[in-house]
Amino acid sequence: MSLELRVKNYLQLNLSLLYWILIAPFTGQFFKIAPIFRQMVFIGVRAAPMVALTAFSVGVTLAMQAAHSLESLGAEMYIPDLVMITLLREMGPVLIAVIVIGRSGSAVAAELGTMKVSEEIEALEVMAINPIQYLVVPRFLAMMVMLPALTIFGNYIGILGGWAVCVSALDFNTAGYVLRALESAETWDLYSGMIKSVVFAWIIITIACNAGLNVEGGAEGVGQATTASVVEALLAMLVTNAVLTGIFFFSA
């Protein structure tokens, strides 16, 4: 499929999503709650262990790197600040998005792609069931809720990782670490990370659904579309992250 056509399909998908979420409910076509919860479990809850492991490792790594750099300046007391701010602003949203792209985005692309090649999507259309409403809306809403939720969860685990290093290997006690961490972070650090993860959620799920719905050419096509969706979502997410960091922290 040509790039032009794929971009057109992508924009169309976004427009119909907006229609089904913002306009359709006022015409009496509500979305059903049960499928959204099913997707929340699939997209979010099942990814939680991987997110926890990633976030903990990142917290540990950040604390060790901070210790290494700050000790030579005699500024060890700022280690919690560095862990906290890096996690909330950048590492939390970005790395958790990476995990969710690899795990949930690819799964959604593969699932919808398989449905496409086995004529299930066509069958839905012929039964007058809109595939965007029936398949994409619940996945979209689940992702918009679960990625920010996972990011908050990951932030806590990351801070725990930093604490583990500070308390076990450095001269911190728990109270000192927590106080210092809380003092350093501002609410804007948290909010900026949340805004990022909401934007990332949108990018990840729309790219995954679009890739799945436009698969051509059997099982092989499903594989290619899944891989492509992971690469595209990663690139789009990282570029968007740079732009958002620029807007939030560099423009004022």
Add this chain to the structure above:
Amino acid sequence: MNPNSEAIIEVDHLVRRFGDRAVLDQISFNVHRGETLVIMGGSGCGKSTLLRHMIGSMKPTTGSVKLFGEEITGMAEREIERVRLRFGMLFQSGALLASLTVGENVALPLFQHTKKSPDEIEQIVKQKLEIVGLTGFEDLKPDEISGGMKKRVGLARALALDPELLFSDEPTSGLDPIMTAVVDELTLNLTKGTHMTAVVVSHDMTSAFRIATRMIMLGHGSIVAQGTPDEIRNSSNPEVQQFIHGRADGPIPLNVSQEEHKDHQHVRPRPFLGARFRFHHKHP
């Protein structure tokens, strides 16, 4: 055919090209209320493609398709949904949703398009599964049942909303002779009893002659012959005779594949290798 009854489907000079190959070339026919039209023809001759144009999931290159008097080729998605509520479609593969159970598949159109209570829906699902001989299979997933059973679930789902028009793509392929008779009986009961109109693609000549009130034979992209079952049976067209009697030699070219594999010239059978080798290039 009663000439006074209304035409439910009107296909007019339908042309569909894939690349520069015309899979459907100037096809025209009407289907009237209460008829059972059987479409026959060799594998790959465009029967499923023709059905897809009749249900509006493919748009013709040129030509027109009218359902219930309304032109569907230019319709927007929202308009065509209204038309689609009036017919059911059984796909060649069944096309069941793999994530839902058999029962949920049949219930899906009812949940989406009616205000019936879950209890009523469960009742209807039971009844629809019973008429296709699948009582008690509600809770299995599609990948836990055989291909023939999937077809019958697909049929139950197509009938869930009691449509006035049914399309079936090879409803009996993959079924044993008894189940074939059951499905044929069902089609006959629906068309005779409730005046449903049916368009059935079939390879199975016994089944085709049992249910058809009219038949169309497709070949090389156009209609080779059409008429009542008797007219077809007594047709003097040698292609028709070859097809309905299933003879290996006759005027129907075996090398449908030469047409098909234009883009893959290297798989064309070499001359002088003879018909034995050409068989391998025939569609399964």
